[in-house]
Amino acid sequence: xxxxxxxxxxxxxxxxxxxxxxxxxxxxxxxxxxxxxxxxxxxxxxxxxxxxxxxxxxxxxxxxxxxxxxxxxxxxxxxxxxxxxxxxxxxxxxxxxxxxxxxxxxxxxxxxxxxxxxxxxxxxxxxxxxxxxxxxxxxxxxxxxxxxxxxxxxxxxxxxxxxxxxxxxxxxxxxxxxxxxxxxxxxxxxxxxxxxxxxxxxxxxxxxxxxxxxxxxxxxxxxxxxxxxxxxxxxxxxxxxxxxxxxxxxxxxxxxxxxxxxxxxxxxxxxxxxxxxxxxxxxxxxxxxxxxxxxxxxxxxxxxxxxxxxxxxxxxxxxxxxxxxxxxxxxxxxxxxxxxxxxxxxxxxxxxxxxxxxxxxxxxxxxx
Numbered sequence: 290x291x292x293x294x295x296x297x298x299x300x301x302x303x304x305x306x307x308x309x310x311x312x313x314x315x316x317x318x319x320x321x322x323x324x325x326x327x328x329x330x331x332x333x334x335x336x337x338x339x340x341x342x343x344x345x346x347x348x349x350x351x352x353x354x355x356x357x358x359x360x361x362x363x364x365x366x367x368x369x370x371x372x373x374x375x376x377x378x379x380x381x382x383x384x385x386x387x388x389x390x391x392x393x394x395x396x397x398x399x400x401x402x403x404x405x406x407x408x409x410x411x412x413x414x415x416x417x418x419x420x421x422x423x424x425x426x427x428x429x430x431x432x433x434x435x436x437x438x439x440x441x442x443x444x445x446x447x448x449x450x451x452x453x454x455x456x457x458x459x460x461x462x463x464x465x466x467x468x469x470x471x472x473x474x475x476x477x478x479x480x481x482x483x484x485x486x487x488x489x490x491x492x493x494x495x496x497x498x499x500x501x502x503x504x505x506x507x508x509x510x511x512x513x514x515x516x517x518x519x520x521x522x523x524x525x526x527x528x529x530x531x532x533x534x535x536x537x538x539x540x541x542x543x544x545x546x547x548x549x550x551x552x553x554x555x556x557x558x559x560x561x562x563x564x565x566x567x568x569x570x571x572x573x574x575x576x577x578x579x580x581x582x583x584x585x586x587x588x589x590x591x592x593x594x595x596x597x598x599x600x601x602x603x604x605x606x607x608x609x610x611x612x613x614x615x616x617x618x619x620x621x622x623x624x625x626x627x628x629x630x631x632x633x634x635x636x637x638x639x640x641x642x643x644x645x646x647x648x649x650x651x652x653x654x655x656x657x
Contacts, residue, residue, distance in 0.1 A: 340362075405532040406609075415534045473605075481600055511579045
């Protein structure tokens with residue numbers, strides 16, 4: 290009899306504990322403030338990998354905060370043009386922005402380190418520099434002048450070299466070429482005779498079609514297929530030596546970010562890190578199939594001439610040294626980034642490249 294009473298009491302106590310557990314989460318959620326942010330993106334909605342990464346990030350933040358912290362993403366042009374996202378965050382037009390930092394090298398070339406530099410780090414090396422090589426701290430220190438806090442929020446991986454209306458056979462073919470290209474690459478190519486143009490994604494196709502520009506680069510096969518560049522510029526070159534890795538940034542206005550509860554700040558950090566992996570995996574999964582479709586549609590896939598690569602490498606290093614000599618902010622970051630690159634490339638030569646090159650040979654021999 291006593292044993293049955295004990296079991297009934299225990300069961301009743303267990304029910305109370307269970308009930309308390311079910312009440313605990315809503316009680317915590319109720320104490321969390323409702324926050325709504327607007328996020329201006331530099332990218333069009335049609336690009337579900339790069340623009341979609343911003344939406345994925347916002348959904349992750351909502352889930353992590355029991356839907357109390359809502360971030361609404363706006364495509365390029367809906368609030369501000371795609372290349373004015375930094376200004377919109379800095380001026381508090383929006384609370385945050387989803388963009389490529391190298392779009393703003395006209396303000397300061399130091400921005401490029403947050404996205405990509407010609408002949409720079411590959412994707413894993415960039416992540417290593419950001420998270421464990423001091424890169425995040427250096428860039429956040431730089432961003433203090435712009436009243437924002439930055440997060441790495443995506444990757445495209447190594448990019449293609451772009452679409453050309455005519456074949457590039459030598460350095461002479463670059464003279465006077467009007468080329469849509471972002472970031473530091475424009476300065477490098479200018480030394481080879483190219484006329485660089487910075488145009489948002491949605492405006493590239495009509496510019497190519499009308500002949501306003503002669504060539505354009507964007508990301509790689511998955512996005513480029515959607516944008517239809519192969520229809521008006523059939524020569525598809527590789528590699529995009531100016532973007533061995535392309536990181537996407539989240540800019541949070543300092544005022545809006547400082548007002549967030551600690552839990553919401555952590556949600557941003559966790560969601561941003563999750564989005565880095567999500568976006569890179571999406572590109573890696575979709576690019577092979579998309580490249581096959583482009584070739585079937587008439588794209589002519591070609592490597593850049595070796596002479597062009599070598600000339601560009603020399604020009605890039607000259608520009609870095611010249612910029613570091615006159616820009617203390619650039620020099621501060623470059624002095625960390627450059628030796629880190631040398632060490633990473635040396636390490637990758639030992640194992641990563643050896644393995645990748647072996648597998649590439651098997652692929653070329655149709656043994657995979």
